[in-house]
Structure formats: C-alpha cells, structure tokens
Amino acid sequence: MKTSFLRRSMEATALATGLAAGTMIAAPAHAQFGGIVYDPTNYASNVLQAARALQQINNQITQIQNQATSLINEAKNLASLPVSTLSTLQSQVDQTRQLLNDAQRIAYDVQSIQSAFEGRYKGAALTGDDHAQMVANANARWEDSVGALEDALRVQAGVVGNLDGARTSIDTLVGASQSASGALQATQAGNQLLALQSQQLADLTAALAAQGRAQALDAARAAAIEAEGRARFRRFRGKN
Structure with missing residues (x-):
C-alpha cells in the first residue's frame, strides 16, 4: 500500500510538471478570458510549487511510517515472555x-x-x-x-x-x-x-x-x- 501510494504521488508530480511545461510552451505570455487575465508562467510556477509540496508531504509520510515501524519493533523487543516455568x-x-x-x-x-x-x-x-x-x-x-x-x-x-x-x-x-x-x-x-x-x-x-x-x-x-x-x-x- 505504501509503495502504491508513493508511485501515484510521483506520477501526479510528473504529470503536473509536464502540464506546466506544456502550458508555458503552447500558451501566449498573457491571455484574457472574460476579463480575467491568465498568466501561464505564473500558473506553471504554482503547479511546480504544489508538486514540490506534495513531494515533501510524501517524504514526511515515509519518515513517519519508518518511525512507526521502528517503534513497533522496539515494543516487540521489550515485550515480556507470556509463559513462565x-x-x-x-x-x-x-x-x-x-x-x-x-x-x-x-x-x-x-x-x-x-x-x-x-x-x-x-x-x-x-x-x-x-x-x-x-x-x-x-x-x-x-x-x-x-x-x-x-x-x-x-x-x-x-x-x-x-x-x-x-x-x-x-x-x-x-x-x-x-x-x-x-x-x-x-x-x-x-x-x-x-x-x-x-x-x-x-x-x-x-x-x-x-x-x-x-x-x-x-x-x-x-x-x-x-x-x-x-x-x-x-x-x-x-x-x-
């Protein structure tokens, strides 16, 4: 489950980066739709920032999972034997x-x-x-x-x-x-x-x-x- 989640996150990051790059190439520097000015460069920058933030979150999740696994192992090592003769x-x-x-x-x-x-x-x-x-x-x-x-x-x-x-x-x-x-x-x-x-x-x-x-x-x-x-x-x- 952990590996699948990381793979999806990396695919999403790559897709967002590709979309940002494509937008920067295909779109003009400025476009106006219904009175709203669209800046593709600013949009691509926001997408990259969001991708980086998502990657940082994924890294933090991985660290937390590793820490949890370590704590579980330590708890097992400290568990007393349930039987005594x-x-x-x-x-x-x-x-x-x-x-x-x-x-x-x-x-x-x-x-x-x-x-x-x-x-x-x-x-x-x-x-x-x-x-x-x-x-x-x-x-x-x-x-x-x-x-x-x-x-x-x-x-x-x-x-x-x-x-x-x-x-x-x-x-x-x-x-x-x-x-x-x-x-x-x-x-x-x-x-x-x-x-x-x-x-x-x-x-x-x-x-x-x-x-x-x-x-x-x-x-x-x-x-x-x-x-x-x-x-x-x-x-x-x-x-x-």
Missing part, C-alpha cells in the same frame, strides 16, 4: 531438598556424622568389653545402612518423578522461544531453559549424594563388622 522449577528443587532433609538416622551434617561414627563405628564401640553395647552398636549400624539405602531410593524416585515436569517445561519453553516476537522474549526463554538445566543438575547431584551416602555407610558397617570380629577373636584367644 520458574515456579514449577522452584517447587521441584524444594521437593528434592526436602527429601535430603528427611534423611534418616545420620543426616547430611558434619557434626551428626562425626557423632555417629564416634559412637558406633570406631574406637571403644568396636573393642569394648560390654557385649550388650556391642550388639546394640551393631544393630544401630545396620539400621543406619538400611535407612540410607531407603533414603537413596526415595531421592531417586523424586528425581525420576521430576522428569515429566521437566519434559513439559522444555516443550513449553522451546515453543515460546521459537515464537518469540522480540529479543527480550527470546532471552527470557533462554534464561528459563538454563534454570531448568540447573534444576536437573541439582537433582542429579542429590541422587548421587544419596547413593554415595548409602554406599559409604554400608562400607563403614562392613569395616566395623570386621574390626569388631578381630576384637572378639583377640579376646577369645586371650581367654584360652
């Missing part, structure tokens, strides 16, 4: 964190681990003379291992449960990114995809931590059984 991601992170906080017996805490190991995994807990206490410590170590294995399975189940939500978020964000109308929307979609990746890495870290905890406690229990067996054997030989 951040609340879902935060909920999944909180769920995984809660699973870790619910760890049974020996928590993910340095002081808690140190206290548990001092009480039933080394030292007097393995070599003492109190038979009943040694049996209690052995049972406690077994419960530590079983609880840690259960915790690892729960964390892994939670991580697997988050996969469906992650898949839905990826589909939503990729679709929003591909249909983004401006730079801001594309950037926001990319940032949310990065947040989703961070959440998945956090889930993976939690699963590995839970599994490592279970393996470490089971290995510690096996080492404690071996140490306790040696202590029992030494006492047995001493009595003989």
Whole structure:
C-alpha cells in the first residue's frame, strides 16, 4: 500500500510538471478570458510549487511510517515472555531438598556424622568389653545402612518423578522461544531453559549424594563388622 501510494504521488508530480511545461510552451505570455487575465508562467510556477509540496508531504509520510515501524519493533523487543516455568522449577528443587532433609538416622551434617561414627563405628564401640553395647552398636549400624539405602531410593524416585515436569517445561519453553516476537522474549526463554538445566543438575547431584551416602555407610558397617570380629577373636584367644 505504501509503495502504491508513493508511485501515484510521483506520477501526479510528473504529470503536473509536464502540464506546466506544456502550458508555458503552447500558451501566449498573457491571455484574457472574460476579463480575467491568465498568466501561464505564473500558473506553471504554482503547479511546480504544489508538486514540490506534495513531494515533501510524501517524504514526511515515509519518515513517519519508518518511525512507526521502528517503534513497533522496539515494543516487540521489550515485550515480556507470556509463559513462565520458574515456579514449577522452584517447587521441584524444594521437593528434592526436602527429601535430603528427611534423611534418616545420620543426616547430611558434619557434626551428626562425626557423632555417629564416634559412637558406633570406631574406637571403644568396636573393642569394648560390654557385649550388650556391642550388639546394640551393631544393630544401630545396620539400621543406619538400611535407612540410607531407603533414603537413596526415595531421592531417586523424586528425581525420576521430576522428569515429566521437566519434559513439559522444555516443550513449553522451546515453543515460546521459537515464537518469540522480540529479543527480550527470546532471552527470557533462554534464561528459563538454563534454570531448568540447573534444576536437573541439582537433582542429579542429590541422587548421587544419596547413593554415595548409602554406599559409604554400608562400607563403614562392613569395616566395623570386621574390626569388631578381630576384637572378639583377640579376646577369645586371650581367654584360652
């Protein structure tokens, strides 16, 4: 529409200029019609001025249209992404964190681990003379291992449960990114995809931590059984 309008304006300008030139050549310098003096030179000058004015108006219209297009593009670039998955991601992170906080017996805490190991995994807990206490410590170590294995399975189940939500978020964000109308929307979609990746890495870290905890406690229990067996054997030989 814009091109058609400019073409018509240029044709009108050319026609007006041609008419003015033709009038200046064909008509006499002055003519009188019904008492009105007709000056072709003055008429042609007026036509040229009108043509120039029309051309200036066309140029101004073009500038306004360009400015409007630029403003529309800027508005698109500043438009926010209409979808957000951040609340879902935060909920999944909180769920995984809660699973870790619910760890049974020996928590993910340095002081808690140190206290548990001092009480039933080394030292007097393995070599003492109190038979009943040694049996209690052995049972406690077994419960530590079983609880840690259960915790690892729960964390892994939670991580697997988050996969469906992650898949839905990826589909939503990729679709929003591909249909983004401006730079801001594309950037926001990319940032949310990065947040989703961070959440998945956090889930993976939690699963590995839970599994490592279970393996470490089971290995510690096996080492404690071996140490306790040696202590029992030494006492047995001493009595003989």
